[in-house]
Amino acid sequence: MPLPLTSEAAQNLDFVLIRESTEGLFASRETFKIEGEGESAAAYDTQKISYQGCKRVFDFAFNLAKQRKAQGHQGKVTCVDKANVLGSFYFMRQVFDETAKNHSEIEAQHIYVDAAALQLVAKPWQFDVLVTENMFGDILSDLGAGLMGGMGMAPSADIGFEKAVFQPCHGTAPDIIGQGKANPTAMFLSAAMMLNWLGHQHNNQHLIKASDLINQAVENAYASKELLPYELGGNSGTQVISDKVFSELAKL
Numbered sequence: 001m002p003l004p005l006t007s008e009a010a011q012n013l014d015f016v017l018i019r020e021s022t023e024g025l026f027a028s029r030e031t032f033k034i035e036g037e038g039e040s041a042a043a044y045d046t047q048k049i050s051y052q053g054c055k056r057v058f059d060f061a062f063n064l065a066k067q068r069k070a071q072g073h074q075g076k077v078t079c080v081d082k083a084n085v086l087g088s089f090y091f092m093r094q095v096f097d098e099t100a101k102n103h104s105e106i107e108a109q110h111i112y113v114d115a116a117a118l119q120l121v122a123k124p125w126q127f128d129v130l131v132t133e134n135m136f137g138d139i140l141s142d143l144g145a146g147l148m149g150g151m152g153m154a155p156s157a158d159i160g161f162e163k164a165v166f167q168p169c170h171g172t173a174p175d176i177i178g179q180g181k182a183n184p185t186a187m188f189l190s191a192a193m194m195l196n197w198l199g200h201q202h203n204n205q206h207l208i209k210a211s212d213l214i215n216q217a218v219e220n221a222y223a224s225k226e227l228l229p230y231e232l233g234g235n236s237g238t239q240v241i242s243d244k245v246f247s248e249l250a251k252l
């Protein structure tokens with residue numbers, strides 16, 4: 001893939017960002033309030049960080065790090081918080097430390113979100129699995145997408161205990177609507193993640209194989225050096241990138 005970071009280490013960039021997506025600051029969408037009027041008015045959004053919400057997302061992060069370690073990755077989980085300022089994040093950090101004790105074969109570390117923003121740009125290859133609150137995850141996942149080449153490159157998944165939704169990280173891209181410039185790669189990679197997840201859920205090797213084939217076709221399409229998406233300064237649009245990925249898929 002063509003990457004914005006030119007350092008040689010960046011060529012081996014491979015981390016997963018896990019975002020708790022049911023609570024955090026976003027939970028306030030249900031309870032938002034404005035008190036007072038005129039110049040004395042103040043708006044309040046309240047962050048919710050629950051023990052159960054933390055526990056399930058941290059267990060998921062450590063289990064993922066374990067699977068990745070078996071595939072040769074670092075075996076490390078980094079909790080991104082702001083525990084030096086907000087009590088809710090101090091609480092979250094305590095649950096992280098408690099959970100880490102049950103996964104002693106995995107290295108556990110913390111980083112404040114502002115430091116994480118710097119480190120994700122300066123040395124992102126130091127990370128393996130990052131786990132964080134909803135709002136921080138919303139912001140850092142776009143940063144992560146930028147590191148891997150842009151919004152059109154980044155797949156994502158919302159994974160529950162039994163059900164999951166897969167979609168690219170990006171939104172509706174209103175600034176490029178109708179121009180044929182949208183990069184479909186994130187959509188293909190999200191579909192591959194979906195097949196992989198379904199394959200593991202249902203113990204179906206065909207689905208896992210189909211997922212591997214899509215990933216390989218995308219990799220081969222970019223390895224050909226024929227593609228440079230608009231978001232990276234090139235002129236490969238939706239049709240060109242799709243055609244190339246389909247033709248690589250047909251060869252596998």
Ligand SMILES: NC(=O)c1ccc[n+]([C@@H]2O[C@H](COP(=O)([O-])OP(=O)(O)OC[C@H]3O[C@@H](n4cnc5c(N)ncnc54)[C@H](O)[C@@H]3O)[C@@H](O)[C@H]2O)c1
Nearest residue numbers: 151152168169170171172173174175176181182183184231
């Ligand atoms: N997953 C989601 O449901 C999701 C995620 C983000 C934004 N949104 C919604 O989408 C709308 C637009 O939000 P936004 O503009 O902040 O974010 P966006 O992700 O739609 O766009 C951000 C930037 O990335 C570019 N981009 C996005 N997808 C691209 C692609 N496939 N190929 C090339 N470039 C791409 C856009 O052109 C834009 O410059 C809003 O209504 C927002 O709420 C939804």
Ligand SMILES: CC(C)[C@H](C(=O)O)[C@@H](O)C(=O)O
Nearest residue numbers: 021026138139141169170171
């Ligand atoms: C549209 C918005 C609610 C959405 C989110 O934060 O979940 C988006 O920003 C995203 O990153 O998927």
